[in-house]
Ligand SMILES: *[C@@H]1O[C@H](CO)[C@@H](O)[C@H](O)[C@H]1NC(C)=O
């Protein structure tokens with residue numbers, strides 16, 4: 001006879017006994033259950049769905065029901081990655097979850113991927129959903145402890161990936177798990193900001209919650225003192241793509257594209273764009289093995305934009321996403337990088353250091369330049385350069401340039417002064433006012449050398465004007481610079 005457990009309230013158990021097709025028989029027991037028996041029948045609010053890439057579907061693992069692990073083909077000798085979603089507006093699992101699950105499986109077949117579905121607790125007013133994060137964190141901790149007790153599964157093999165509120169759920173799971181050992185890794189994808197920003201480490205995701213914690217911050221732009229994603233560091237490595245405030249391709253003008261594509265829900269797509277970018281950056285790291293994005297340790301985005309942080313010495317840089325170098329640091333480290341607006345997001349970072357001598361003393365020049373680069377693989381043409389400060393006197397300027405493609409090793413630079421008509425005019429006036437000095441040249445800008453550092457290869461290069469005796473640059477003029485490390489070193493030795 002098949003007997004189905006239908007419902008259990010306190011110590012009342014209702015069974016359906018299937019006796020024939022047309023007759024249903026119910027048995028109702030009222031039993032004094034031992035604490036242990038109660039526990040073994042306890043169920044969790046969170047649904048743990050094991051993702052199988054063969055069907056693209058999920059199989060639910062029931063807490064304390066060992067047979068469901070077998071039924072779903074949970075492989076205890078493989079690590080577990082658990083995806084934890086965030087606050088839900090519409091009460092359904094968002095499409096990125098399935099993309100993430102599929103990407104994890106395609107990158108790394110040898111893992112169990114579980115989707116922790118806590119929608120009923122996430123589909124609430126935001127402050128209620130925030131309160132529920134602790135509860136769901138506890139359930140995930142219970143689930144992992146159950147795996148440990150029942151199938152000798154080690155918590156160090158667990159990697160929680162939490163998005164938005166799910167990042168804090170993961171943090172609570174990590175801090176509530178009993179014992180001194182921690183779970184392996186937590187990745188926070190744009191961890192939620194409201195009601196978490198500025199809170200103590202025990203009230204949000206923090207580096208103490210797992211052996212290794214990383215976070216990607218993509219939407220920390222403030223609006224009325226609040227930001228969707230948390231601004232402060234919450235991990236061992238905190239990544240701030242494009243500064244972390246906002247993301248390329250998510251700007252307001254794209255609202256119309258989104259509305260055209262998704263109808264009125266396009267508005268929420270736009271709001272989600274920068275927030276959810278954290279997820280797609282992570283998926284990108286799984287899908288494009290050959291295009292891993294490097295991020296660099298830096299104090300802030302302004303310093304980074306000057307190209308001053310592209311060093312990988314003493315592990316100052318790290319890889320964004322799944323393939324990060326796991327290193328426990330005593331203090332959170334902020335890493336910066338630029339990205340493209342779409343997948344693959346990787347760009348190539350270069351620091352350019354140019355020494356300018358402005359021969360017209362006391363007259364600040366605010367010009368715009370363009371550069372064309374020739375590499376061993378490809379060229380990059382007409383890159384605009386805007387220097388934050390005008391060019392005055394005799395000084396070295398440093399700035400960051402990013403390229404979408406790998407041009408190979410840099411061989412040659414063409415540097416052009418985009419003289420506007422206005423500028424040419426002023427320049428011509430100067431010619432007439434200032435008597436020509438030192439021989440026959442008119443005063444201009446002198447660019448002697450351009451020093452370049454490539455972030456991705458860590459290669460340092462020096463470029464010199466092709467014609468050594470003709471080093472003056474005038475509006476509308478282009479100069480070619482070629483590699484001259486040897487010449488330069490030779491000079492320095494003198
Ligand atoms: C579990 O994974 C291990 C390691 O890849 C493999 O050898 C084993 O066959 C798998 N077990 C099942 C039941 O699939």
Ligand SMILES: *[C@@H]1O[C@H](CO)[C@@H](O)[C@H](O)[C@H]1NC(C)=O
Nearest residue numbers: 356357358359393394395446
């Ligand atoms: C620029 O400055 C350096 C040192 O600061 C000095 O040696 C050099 O003569 C200066 N060049 C000009 C043209 O003023």
